Amino acid sequence: MSTRVEAKSRYASKITDDCQTAPGPVSAADRIVVEIRKLIAAAIFFNAQVAEKIGFGLSDMQIVHVLQLYGPSTPSSLTAWTGLSTGGVTVALDRLQKAGYIRREPNPADRRSLLITLMPVRMRKLTAMYESVESETRKLLETMPQSDLDAVLRFFELLHSVQADRRPVARL
Amino acid sequence: MSTRVEAKSRYASKITDDCQTAPGPVSAADRIVVEIRKLIAAAIFFNAQVAEKIGFGLSDMQIVHVLQLYGPSTPSSLTAWTGLSTGGVTVALDRLQKAGYIRREPNPADRRSLLITLMPVRMRKLTAMYESVESETRKLLETMPQSDLDAVLRFFELLHSVQADRRPVARL
DNA sequence: CCATGTATCTTATTTTATAAGATACATGTA
DNA sequence: TACATGTATCTTATAAAATAAGATACATGG
Numbered sequence: 345m346s347t348r349v350e351a352k353s354r355y356a357s358k359i360t361d362d363c364q365t366a367p368g369p370v371s372a373a374d375r376i377v378v379e380i381r382k383l384i385a386a387a388i389f390f391n392a393q394v395a396e397k398i399g400f401g402l403s404d405m406q407i408v409h410v411l412q413l414y415g416p417s418t419p420s421s422l423t424a425w426t427g428l429s430t431g432g433v434t435v436a437l438d439r440l441q442k443a444g445y446i447r448r449e450p451n452p453a454d455r456r457s458l459l460i461t462l463m464p465v466r467m468r469k470l471t472a473m474y475e476s477v478e479s480e481t482r483k484l485l486e487t488m489p490q491s492d493l494d495a496v497l498r499f500f501e502l503l504h505s506v507q508a509d510r511r512p513v514a515r516l
Numbered sequence: 517m518s519t520r521v522e523a524k525s526r527y528a529s530k531i532t533d534d535c536q537t538a539p540g541p542v543s544a545a546d547r548i549v550v551e552i553r554k555l556i557a558a559a560i561f562f563n564a565q566v567a568e569k570i571g572f573g574l575s576d577m578q579i580v581h582v583l584q585l586y587g588p589s590t591p592s593s594l595t596a597w598t599g600l601s602t603g604g605v606t607v608a609l610d611r612l613q614k615a616g617y618i619r620r621e622p623n624p625a626d627r628r629s630l631l632i633t634l635m636p637v638r639m640r641k642l643t644a645m646y647e648s649v650e651s652e653t654r655k656l657l658e659t660m661p662q663s664d665l666d667a668v669l670r671f672f673e674l675l676h677s678v679q680a681d682r683r684p685v686a687r688l
Numbered sequence: 689c690c691a692t693g694t695a696t697c698t699t700a701t702t703t704t705a706t707a708a709g710a711t712a713c714a715t716g717t718a
Numbered sequence: 719t720a721c722a723t724g725t726a727t728c729t730t731a732t733a734a735a736a737t738a739a740g741a742t743a744c745a746t747g748g
Contacts, residue, residue: 359584359643372665373657377650378585379672383552384559385581385597386679391556392599393682401735402574409557412531413550420695425557427564432736434697439735456695456744471531477678478549484674485545488667493544495660495667500551502656506649507558510565573704592726604705606728611704628713628726694745699738706733714725 394473399443403428403436408445408462408470416459418451424512445470548671566645571615575600575608580617580634580642588631590623596684617642 358370359378395405403426410425411417417425423433437460440446444466451457485493530542531550567577575598582597583589589597595605609632612618616638623629657665 371654371658372662372669373654376657376665376668376672377653379669379675380555380653381581382585383672383675383679384556384563385578385585386683387556388560388563388578389597389599389684390679390682391560396599403735406557406560409553413554413557418695419697423695425561427561427568428735429737430696431698431738435735451695454695454745456742458696477682480678481549481552481675482543482545484678485548485671486543488670488674490544492667492670493548495664496548496671497544497551498660498664499657499668499671500548500555502660503551503555503653506653506656507555510562510649511558512561575704590726591728595726600704601706602727603707603729607704623726626714626726628711630727689748691748692746694743696742696744698741701737701739703736704734707731708729710729711727712725713727715723717721717723718719 390477394470397473398470401436403432404440407433407436407440407460408467411446411460411462412467416449416461418457418459420457421512422460562649566642569645570642573608575604576612579605579608579612579632580639583618583632583634584639588621588633590629590631592629593684594632 358374359381391405392402394400395402400408406426407422410422419430419433419437422428422437423430426433426436428436437446437448441448445463446460447463448458449461451459488496530546531553563577564574566572567574572580578598579594582594591602591605591609594600594609595602598605598608600608609618609620613620617635618632619635620630621633623631660668
C-alpha cells in the first residue's frame with residue numbers, strides 16, 4: 345500500500361504562469377480547481393487501465409459511461425460526447441455491439457435515428473472493475489459528517505452551472 | 517445559455533443494476549459518487565473539444581496535463597499515465613516536441629533517461645482555453661461560505677487516499 | 689409536392705498505437 | 719574490475735482507430 349501523500353497545507357497546489365505547480369499561499373478556490381484537475385487526470389488514467397483490461401478504446405469507454413450516466417442516447421448525441429466523427433461513432437458502435445455491450449433500437453421519435461441502449465448482462469463485468477473504487481469512495485464518504493456531505497453536494501450543484509453550457513445536450 | 521437542470525433532490529442519481537440511473541431515495545454518498553462520474557465524463561468531453569481545436573490527440577492532452585500538474589516527468593512515467601506503449605510515448609513526445617510544447621532534457625539522476633518539461637510560451641495558448649472554465653469555477657466557489665470550501669477540501673483529501681494506489685507514481 | 693436539412697452508414701485514406709527488437713546505461717554480484 | 723541482468727528510450731513494420739467525403743433514408747417547412 346502506497347504512503348504517498350499530497351501536499352495538504354494551504355501553501356501549495358496553484359498552477360502558475362510557468363506551467364508548473366509552485367509553492368506559495370493560495371486561496372481555497374485555487375486549491376480546489378487544482379484538485380479537480382488532478383481528479384480528472386487520475387480518472388483518465390484509471391479509465392485507460394480498465395479500457396485496456398477489457399480490450400476497449402477510450403472512445404468506447406466514454407460511450408459506455410455516458411449511456412450509464414444519462415440513459416439511452418442517439419448516435420449523434422454520442423458523437424458530441426466523444427468528439428468522434430459520425431463515421432467514427434458508427435464504427436465504435438459496431439465494435440460495442442459485436443462485443444455485446446449495446447443494442448441499436450429504433451428511435452420512436454425519429455425513424456432516421458436510433459437509441460443506443462446498454463446490455464445489463466455484459467455490463468456487470470465492467471462495473472465490477474469500478475466497484476472497488478466506488479465502494480471504497482462511498483465508505484470513506486460515510487466517515488464525513490453529514491454537514492460536510494451537504495457542502496460537497498452544494499459544490500457539485502455549483503459545478504453543474506459551469507458545466508451545463510459546455511456539455512452535450514441529450515436530444516432523444 | 518442553456519437552462520438544462522440536473523435532478524437536485526435526494527431522489528435521483530444512483531446507478532443501479534440495470535445500468536441506468538433510476539429514481540429512488542439514495543444516500544448523500546451515493547449521489548456524490550454519481551456526481552464524480554458525471555464530472556469526469558464532462559471533463560473528458562471538454563478535453564476532447566480542446567484537443568480537437570489545437571490539433572492534439574487525447575494522449576497528447578493527458579501528457580500535457582500531467583506535466584502541468586506534477587512537473588517534469590520521465591517518458592516512462594508518462595507511459596504509465598497515458599497507458600501507451602513505450603513506443604507510443606516516444607511518438608507522442610516527438611509530436612509535442614515538433615509542435616514546440618515540450619523539451620527533452622537530460623535526467624541528472626539517470627543517463628539513460630530524460631526529463632520532459634513544458635515550454636511556457638506555447639502553453640499560454642492552451643491554458644487560455646481552460647481559463648474561462650477555471651475562472652468561472654473560481655468565481656462560483658468564492659460565493660460559497662468558507663466552511664463549505666473547507667468541507668470540499670476535506671473531501672478531496674479523502675479522495676486522495678482512494679486514488680493514491682491507483683495512480684502512477686512519479687519517479688524522476 | 690418539393691427543396692432543404694438531419695441522422696446514420698460506407699469505405700478509402702490518414703493518423704495513432706502496438707509489438708518486437710535494438711542500443712545505451714544502471715545495478716548487483718563475484 | 720568484469721559480467722550478467724535489468725531498465726529507459728528509441729526504431730520500424732504492422733495493426734488498429736479515426737477522418738473525410740459521399741450515399742441513403744427520413745424529417746420538416748413552405
